[in-house]
Amino acid sequence: MALRIPGKSMPSPSPDGVPVDLYVVVLAWQDARFERAGADLWHSVSLPLTDAVLGTRLNVHTLHGSIDVTVPAGIQPDAVLRLKGKGLPAFRSKRTGDLYLRI
Template identity: 35%
Template sequence: MIKLSGQGEVGSKGGPRGDLYLVINVKPHSLFTREGNDIYFDMPVTFVQAALGDEIEVPTLDGKVKYTIPEGTQTGTVFRLREKGIPRIRGNSRGDQYVKVIVDTPKKLNEKQKDLLRQFASECGEEVHEKKRTFGQKIEDMFKKK
């Protein structure tokens, strides 16, 4: 709420002007959330980008900026882009933009991709157990063999 002293209506019987109170509602943005002058954005990246590091384009209020994420970036890691937030009412500075990395795990992998990930896990000393087939999948396999 913003108070504008002496900007309201004239008082009764010629009295001084009252105060005007402005209530401002900010419509939610489709990409960003706001806290004060800072804005927040969840940035999806691929597993490969997070593991190897990459230069990504991050949307800001002023357009896209390039940002280099380091190798080994974990989901939930937050980076700060200085002065990319909301302009301050008084002064010529701005808030910051905070970018939260969300590693996008692939949902559909072909057999070659699965084999490569199993090899990767083996190189890292991880043991990955084969996914058990459901009853329906076993029935499908029986019909495929005929």
């Protein structure tokens, strides 16, 4: 992805030099822990049967640091927990995506 920022580059060295557009190339690498869907991230979590039946607290690593998440008792396979605002910043927006935990 390339971002164009109009008029923010250095001017030419000539006396009447005018600032030109600045181009920033953004490279993103895949993180093996997450799947990306726009600004949202998905992460799969495996639980022992006893934790799924009785409920538990998980320490989950996010892009913003580690947080504790409560898994409710009786959670079913393929259930999804949403961690609001723990995904990626949305492009050209003040919104931040969510992190979804697939149990």
